[in-house]
Amino acid sequence: MAAVMPVPAASRVLLSGNEAVARAVWEAGVKVAAAYPGTPSTEMLEVISSYPDIYSEWSVNEKVSLEVAIGAAYAGSRSFCCMKHVGMNVASDALMTLTLTGVIGGLVIAIADDVGLSSSQNEQDSRYWGRFAHVPVLEPADSQEAYEMTLYGYELSERFQVPVILRMTTRINHVKALVTVGERSTRPAAGFKKDPARWVMTPGGAGKRIPLIFARDAELRREAELSALNVIEPGSDRRVGFIASGPAYMHVKESFPDAPVLKLGFSCPLPFDKCRELGEMVDRVVVVEEVEPLVETELKAQGISVVGKEILPQQGELAPNVLRPAIARLLGENLPESRSTAAMPVFPRPPTMCVACPHLGVYYTLSQVRNLTISGDIGCYTLGAGHPWNALDTCISMGASMGIALGLDKGRGEADKDKRIVAVIGDSTFLHMGMQGLLDMVYNKGNVTVLLLDNRTVGMTGGQDNPGSGRDIHGVDAPRVDFPKLVESLGVKPERIHKVNPYELPVLFKTIRDEVKVPEVSVIITDQPCVLIEDYHKLKPYAVIEDKCTGCGNCLDVGCPAIHVTRRGKEVKASGREVDLAFVRIESSVCTGCGLCVQPCAPDAIQHHVPVSPLIQLVKGGCNA
């Protein structure tokens, strides 16, 4: 996290889009900022939390974060809320009625679209929310613009009493570029004024406000037509003119420096007249937008002739290596012969769980229990779907492991009658959106074993605090949720709730095996911290005694990245079956002594091994639960 705060006004500094927005939020005099972590949006609130003048919080989910920001804006303070694209799906219930009440204090909602799916389960275009909710959308093309548009967003929000969406993409959030920063200005909060017709949205009241949003749309469109954020840059090559926004604008300028471009910074409502004006200047107009053809579709509906997704992909980034050949084809030109850009074949290197990760024990165990259908969720533990565990069967959205598990149970056919349904969810995801699913599961008498992996942090996004960690956004002590009590209060029977150390494989194995047999809801809570947070304490590393290693490869099934193969071999069993052998070593410089690999090691070849209980034999051999 960059220390933005000490940077004096008028300095030119290297900032990511996220850091630039955070700086602007501070300069805008924002009083309240709330978010739930999500790549690539997380650093905005992390940096904001370093400013003591702003109240900031990790909220339990995006909907709550938006509601906190709405409350502050109702009170007349400037507020800020940020999330990744899928977060707005969660928050949208609040957004869709917020548009009717509007705001008093400025409210900017930064939404980070993961164009190219670097770290997400889908690829969405958040510009739709502007159309859907009738609120303006600003689209920065680099860090400087992210900074400036955030400041402008507050002016716009207050002038029209409307929340403003700042639509970012990974290629804005995580790109570092030079930004000239300014000074902070503050303003007194207007104070909350009771006005039920405005703030209490009942059918009668809301109905009266709906026409207002259409009138506001028209005013905002006039604003967009006049806005300096929507500017035509006349070029010398009039064969193709481009309409582009966000990072796609930079890619267009890079690829076609002589072409006329309408740069859209204030892209919703769309300035139709400006688009027509560009059309009159050039032979044809190409709309370059990531991801969906929103601008293109609206212009075509207006009878404005443009080309878009007929020639450009509706997925991923529109970088120069995508744009150049597409436009050359449109113009019937041959691309100049370029250097071969085929990549050399190299093995894939998918993300893995960390050395000694407490999830390793869970997935190793799940991979050894047969007949399970495992409903997964969003977090580091989604990696359990990969090798060597292959122990996660579904993943769609935050908290979905609960409902999907119940549905798998209730909807099971004859073929699945002996299947045991397991749901795996992390602490933060459970608190985000999993609790309601568990409540539903208990209330509707499901037959599901829930594994609640409590590692006391939001791991995948870099270790943020949450109500399960017992610390707030500043690392200060905060009330810590008691998971066993929480799930008991949701109706899980006390005898079906188990707290287990995930490094104790025999206990974990026995608990899972026993609970999946019980035809009701069980919750098994693992209680060891993420290895990347300060709560984790390293132990003495292990090493493999070379002479003792038989090459069985059991330890590799744990999936710890500290275990490496030194040589391979083959062995013919008495049955005549040939088996592969893999002799191993442990990279002691990274081993933290968790002892997971020691437990399945048949010949006790791993030093400092813990006493082996007979249950380990069960773990090694697998078992029909």
Place this chain on the structure above:
Amino acid sequence: MNGTTNILVVGIGGQGVMTATEILAEAAIAMGHDAKKTEVAGMAQRGGVVSSHLRFGPKVLSPQITPGTADVLLGFESAEAMRWQHMLKAGGITLMNTARLVPPVVELGLFDYPDDPLAEIRKTGNKVVAFDATTIALDLGDIRLGNTVMLGAIADHLPFAADVLMDCVLKRFQKKGEKMVDLNRRAFEAGRSAVGAAAAALA
């Protein structure tokens, strides 16, 4: 490309690739350049592939390096240096650490790690210089000096003096005392000389 220099830094999550690129960006900015730095990192904290792009010059537009246009590829890991060869322009150079970091999918026998990534790169006809940053760092007494060794390695392949980059590196260690600054200066110089002789032979 309009005076834009393209530097690609590659490795795996946790190796310090992104920090190294940021220091390179600081050096370019100190020289008065515009600069943009961007990553294709995925869930990089989990040992996945990281490729960090730095573009600098009078005015940088797109932050991404287009395949076939990188001037220098700085590889923190052998197979990763190989993976990104297609990003280099004709006449571009690879400066690579010989470290081999083998991922679990290879240990499980699902994929093979190339026997000799350096030889594979040479086969393409691209210029490449390999050095063992880890051993150089250990010889200086601390494996964590590896990243400074890597930055020293690229110092003579930038369109500005090596001292500019070294100052940016050492600035990061000022708070840690003169001893650390001195150690990093030695690591930087060691990286420089490890590449220097071999690169001169290629030219």
